[in-house]
Amino acid sequence: MGEATLDGLMKVADGYDFALLVFGSDDSMMIRGSISAAVRDNVIFELGLLMGRMGRGRALWLSPQGPKAPHNMTDLEGITHLVFEEPDLKNKVPMRRALCLASSEYSQQRFEKDIEYIHNFFPQSVTSEQGVTADRFGDYFAPGKLWDVVHLGLFVDKENQRMLFGRARQAGNRESLGIEAVEGMLKDCRAALVVIITCDSLKFGGHLARFTNVIAGHQAIAPGAAISWAKTFYRNLSMSVPLSQAFNKAQDAADPGLILLAHRDISFRPQAN
Numbered sequence: 001m002g003e004a005t006l007d008g009l010m011k012v013a014d015g016y017d018f019a020l021l022v023f024g025s026d027d028s029m030m031i032r033g034s035i036s037a038a039v040r041d042n043v044i045f046e047l048g049l050l051m052g053r054m055g056r057g058r059a060l061w062l063s064p065q066g067p068k069a070p071h072n073m074t075d076l077e078g079i080t081h082l083v084f085e086e087p088d089l090k091n092k093v094p095m096r097r098a099l100c101l102a103s104s105e106y107s108q109q110r111f112e113k114d115i116e117y118i119h120n121f122f123p124q125s126v127t128s129e130q131g132v133t134a135d136r137f138g139d140y141f142a143p144g145k146l147w148d149v150v151h152l153g154l155f156v157d158k159e160n161q162r163m164l165f166g167r168a169r170q171a172g173n174r175e176s177l178g179i180e181a182v183e184g185m186l187k188d189c190r191a192a193l194v195v196i197i198t199c200d201s202l203k204f205g206g207h208l209a210r211f212t213n214v215i216a217g218h219q220a221i222a223p224g225a226a227i228s229w230a231k232t233f234y235r236n237l238s239m240s241v242p243l244s245q246a247f248n249k250a251q252d253a254a255d256p257g258l259i260l261l262a263h264r265d266i267s268f269r270p271q272a273n
Helices: 005-017 041-054 106-123 135-140 181-187 203-209 223-238 241-253
Strands: 019-022 028-032 034-038 057-064 082-083 092-094 096-103 123-130 148-153 162-170 173-178 193-196 213-217 258-261 265-271
Touching: 005 041, 019 041, 019 092, 041 057, 082 173, 096 106, 096 193, 096 203, 096 241, 106 123, 106 223, 135 173, 162 181, 181 203, 181 258, 203 258, 223 265, 241 258
Parallel strands: 019 057, 057 082, 092 265, 096 123, 096 148, 148 193, 193 213
Antiparallel strands: 028 034, 162 173, 213 258
């Protein structure tokens, strides 16, 4: 805490023997009147920094080739680097059912906005409840109940990794569910995406990312930014934009403090009426 990102990069450069940076087509730029896919500028900077500290033979990069290759700096064009064939994204999931649950502590305004944006994404079926209890939570994941997206405004106790429900009536007396129980429910419902849009839920989400895509909070969530983020994120998903790109676009619009833990990149296809 309190350290600049550049200082952290310098420590990485001194503490590791090799660096491999992936040149993805994550940005775009205007070049002579045409839009071209481009590598994020921070990745170029980090390559140069690591080349200077580690040496050119120890700081390497990997880039798609062919039509999916991003625009590259002319200074790097003459340097041999690793390439790969980036496959087309064919893993498309139908939009059918979404579940949106929140505790009584989660803001009513935020919850209503979440439902609004998710409903626009899933016009067929959105099930929601605020003030959900641990027992009610389990009811939504009874055998045979399937969800494509699960959006949770439920807080996590980061010390013991338990999902919290409601407010404590007495010290040490608060409804909660352990990570093993929640993991089993979410695995059985076959959700393609789980969003935990609350503070410090990243470690909890990491357990779930072993079998599905997860978005979770790595710090205190900024409420206003979270609303703007959700609007951009779900709008892009509804347009069949791949999950990773939809997340990046939402991050560009507002960064509330979330991280995507991608199990396998997907896109959602609209369900025919």
